[in-house]
Amino acid sequence: MGVSLWSRVLDFVSPRLCAVCGSRLSVTEHALCSACCLRLPRTGFCLRPYDNPVAQAFWGQADVERAASFFYFEPHSEVSRMIYSLKYKGRPDIGVALGRLAAGEFMAAGFFDGVDVIVPVPLARKRLRERGYNQSAEVAAGVSSLTGIPVDERSVCRKAFKTSQTKLGRWERLGNVSGLFEVRRQERLLGKHVLLVDDVFTTGATVMACASAVAAVPGTTVSIMTLGFTK
Numbered sequence: 583m584g585v586s587l588w589s590r591v592l593d594f595v596s597p598r599l600c601a602v603c604g605s606r607l608s609v610t611e612h613a614l615c616s617a618c619c620l621r622l623p624r625t626g627f628c629l630r631p632y633d634n635p636v637a638q639a640f641w642g643q644a645d646v647e648r649a650a651s652f653f654y655f656e657p658h659s660e661v662s663r664m665i666y667s668l669k670y671k672g673r674p675d676i677g678v679a680l681g682r683l684a685a686g687e688f689m690a691a692g693f694f695d696g697v698d699v700i701v702p703v704p705l706a707r708k709r710l711r712e713r714g715y716n717q718s719a720e721v722a723a724g725v726s727s728l729t730g731i732p733v734d735e736r737s738v739c740r741k742a743f744k745t746s747q748t749k750l751g752r753w754e755r756l757g758n759v760s761g762l763f764e765v766r767r768q769e770r771l772l773g774k775h776v777l778l779v780d781d782v783f784t785t786g787a788t789v790m791a792c793a794s795a796v797a798a799v800p801g802t803t804v805s806i807m808t809l810g811f812t813k
């Protein structure tokens with residue numbers, strides 16, 4: 583699809599900047615410039631979705647079909663600035679752009695084969711009010727726009743806000759999210775292959791709790807996709 587004249591005018595009047603390096607984006611670039619896109623520290627996990635560090639984290643913990651993260655995430659890195667802007671600087675467009683980018687590469691590996699519906703990991707209502715959007719839902723929207731797989735934001739909910747996970751250790755995180763998610767519309771997920779989408783996999787506690795709730799729905803298969811993976 584060609585770039586509209588209006589898009590070119592907007593870029594001239596209010597140039598868009600790369601979320602990583604801050605350089606001006608061309609009219610065909612979205613959130614990331616081509617150079618930063620090439621430099622993203624990709625994990626390659628989508629090429630072995632049944633046996634990689636993300637998938638292994640669920641072994642014996644939750645019934646997950648396949649799992650993968652798009653790139654490695656390190657605090658205080660260029661990539662972390664991009665995720666920080668997505669979550670705290672009012673840049674939902676970064677989530678959509680990264681979702682599309684990841685989806686293009688995951689599709690080539692057959693990662694989405696058989697997936698019926700995408701469920702973004704829900705935010706607590708307090709966080710949603712503060713932020714104005716769920717960053718995981720923005721990533722899911724980007725994936726959906728390329729794959730055509732529908733997004734369901736209503737069937738799974740977060741029951742209550744607990745302590746932030748940010749400064750908790752692995753076992754504290756697991757306890758903090760225990761029983762946190764609830765499937766309220768089981769009939770919408772019955773017998774479906776559900777892809778849970780989240781922003782960053784750290785200990786996996788939050789997405790693991792969500793996966794356990796969804797996997798309890800009869801006949802449901804669960805797979806996991808995140809943008810970042812913390813080493």
